[in-house]
Amino acid sequence: MTYTSEPTNLCNIVELLLTAHIYNQSEKLTEDDLPVRIRKHYWDSVEKRVKRPISVRMQDITSLYGNNNVKQEIKALPFIDFDEFGAEIRFTIPDLAKDWFVKQEEAMDKIRRNPALASFYEKDGVGVSYEEATAYVRPKEQDREYLDSLIAEIAASDKDVDLLTLVHLVAPEDVRQTIDELVLTPEQESKIERIMQAIEHRDYLRDIGLREIGKMLFIGLPGTGKTSAARALSEKLNVPLVEVRLSMITSQYLGETSKNVDKVFELAKKLSPCILFIDEFDFIAKTRMSDEHATLKRAVNTLLKAIDEISLIDDGVLMICATNHPNLLDRAAWRRFDEIVDFPLPNAEMRKNILDIVLSRVEGEFDTQEIAGMTEDFTGSDLRMVVREAVLRSLTENRTSITQSDLISATNDFSGRVRLMMKEYALA
Numbered sequence: 001m002t003y004t005s006e007p008t009n010l011c012n013i014v015e016l017l018l019t020a021h022i023y024n025q026s027e028k029l030t031e032d033d034l035p036v037r038i039r040k041h042y043w044d045s046v047e048k049r050v051k052r053p054i055s056v057r058m059q060d061i062t063s064l065y066g067n068n069n070v071k072q073e074i075k076a077l078p079f080i081d082f083d084e085f086g087a088e089i090r091f092t093i094p095d096l097a098k099d100w101f102v103k104q105e106e107a108m109d110k111i112r113r114n115p116a117l118a119s120f121y122e123k124d125g126v127g128v129s130y131e132e133a134t135a136y137v138r139p140k141e142q143d144r145e146y147l148d149s150l151i152a153e154i155a156a157s158d159k160d161v162d163l164l165t166l167v168h169l170v171a172p173e174d175v176r177q178t179i180d181e182l183v184l185t186p187e188q189e190s191k192i193e194r195i196m197q198a199i200e201h202r203d204y205l206r207d208i209g210l211r212e213i214g215k216m217l218f219i220g221l222p223g224t225g226k227t228s229a230a231r232a233l234s235e236k237l238n239v240p241l242v243e244v245r246l247s248m249i250t251s252q253y254l255g256e257t258s259k260n261v262d263k264v265f266e267l268a269k270k271l272s273p274c275i276l277f278i279d280e281f282d283f284i285a286k287t288r289m290s291d292e293h294a295t296l297k298r299a300v301n302t303l304l305k306a307i308d309e310i311s312l313i314d315d316g317v318l319m320i321c322a323t324n325h326p327n328l329l330d331r332a333a334w335r336r337f338d339e340i341v342d343f344p345l346p347n348a349e350m351r352k353n354i355l356d357i358v359l360s361r362v363e364g365e366f367d368t369q370e371i372a373g374m375t376e377d378f379t380g381s382d383l384r385m386v387v388r389e390a391v392l393r394s395l396t397e398n399r400t401s402i403t404q405s406d407l408i409s410a411t412n413d414f415s416g417r418v419r420l421m422m423k424e425y426a427l428a
């Protein structure tokens with residue numbers, strides 16, 4: 001038969017049909033048992049799930065796998081019924097489809113990564129396991145579609161849609177920063193590990209009445225990885241990140257500031273479990289010290305109170321605040337956090353590791369150890385810029401690989417800037 005010669009597209013289509021068939025039949029399967037692509041395609045944003053039955057039409061295939069001329073080939077398969085008018089594609093004899101599929105060359109790879117299919121073929125003793133397949137599918141909470149439908153629901157229930165202009169929402173799948181690509185100190189690692197344990201054992205902590213947990217303050221110079229760490233945590237924990245810039249909340253309408261603060265915390269509770277990340281936390285200190293408008297002072301008090309009241313244990317909101325200027329914070333602000341995480345300047349070993357990560361996809365002959373030795377006082381962000389500079393330098397010379405001397409020149413160029421910044425901070 002002809003269809004065996006062009007298996008890739010057909011295999012995708014039969015995988016889709018089989019997945020739909022099995023998902024429709026087994027109520028035990030959830031959205032998390034569907035391959036991400038299929039799940040996203042059939043996601044119902046109103047009901048926040050993939051509704052049964054999944055039906056497969058020509059347009060689903062086109063949108064999932066591109067515009068292929070598969071009509072004829074599908075029709076050639078003996079177990080498929082193609083309704084020309086409704087354009088719905090169905091199995092006539094599902095068992096035949098199951099047998100055909102498992103004999104295809106790339107089918108095993110697909111089954112291994114498709115929990116719905118694996119749950120079926122597991123019984124056939126073809127060497128796949130449902131358990132193992134689930135590890136390949138990230139949970140639905142990481143999908144942008146999932147967050148979007150939550151947001152749509154919130155927007156519909158709240159006339160103040162402008163709430164979303166106050167915050168920046170990041171779905172875990174959109175986070176480009178993973179924990180593995182961050183070079184952390186052992187202390188940072190153990191604090192992050194502790195918070196993950198706390199989250200995992202949330203119910204237990206609630207039961208024993210331990211609620212004073214789950215508020216972290218990240219302190220360190222600009223460019224030491226605070227924002228990246230918050231984002232990476234969201235990716236690691238599979239929860240959305242609600243990012244707030246304090247200056248944004250207050251800059252809108254001064255009179256609304258207190259209300260805005262409340263709204264942001266309400267949003268976080270609705271998105272729970274999530275991370276609420278407040279950047280520029282020192283902003284509150286500035287408004288306290290200076291002779292600011294009374295409304296702003298009220299807003300700051302509202303914020304501090306909201307921080308006191310929100311809880312990881314009860315509300316499922318992990319609170320992370322970050323500041324480049326910890327010295328500006330008074331004790332009242334400090335005591336609200338149960339975990340202070342210091343983001344120091346990286347030492348030579350960390351600098352080498354950061355350089356290795358940033359350079360992992362850059363071609364060339366270089367010695368990161370030497371550069372690490374030349375870059376005292378450089379932050380992770382500075383090191384990224386050094387690499388960027390070196391890459392641009394090589395490009396202007398029509399090279400796509402860099403040399404050690406590119407890196408050394410870039411480092412020297414950058415040193416002045418780093419010295420200037422350290423001086424500024426020493427003065428502050």
Ligand SMILES: Nc1ncnc2c1ncn2[C@@H]1O[C@H](COP(=O)(O)OP(=O)(O)O)[C@@H](O)[C@H]1O
Nearest residue numbers: 181182183222223224225226227228354380381
């Ligand atoms: N310790 C580190 N390991 C890896 N990358 C880092 C580190 N510190 C900073 N960076 C990189 O520098 C850039 C800026 O970091 P960022 O998280 O924005 O710093 P901050 O929020 O502390 O100002 C990011 O691209 C980040 O990946």
Ligand SMILES: [Mg+2]
Nearest residue numbers: 226227228279
């Ligand atoms: Mg930052």
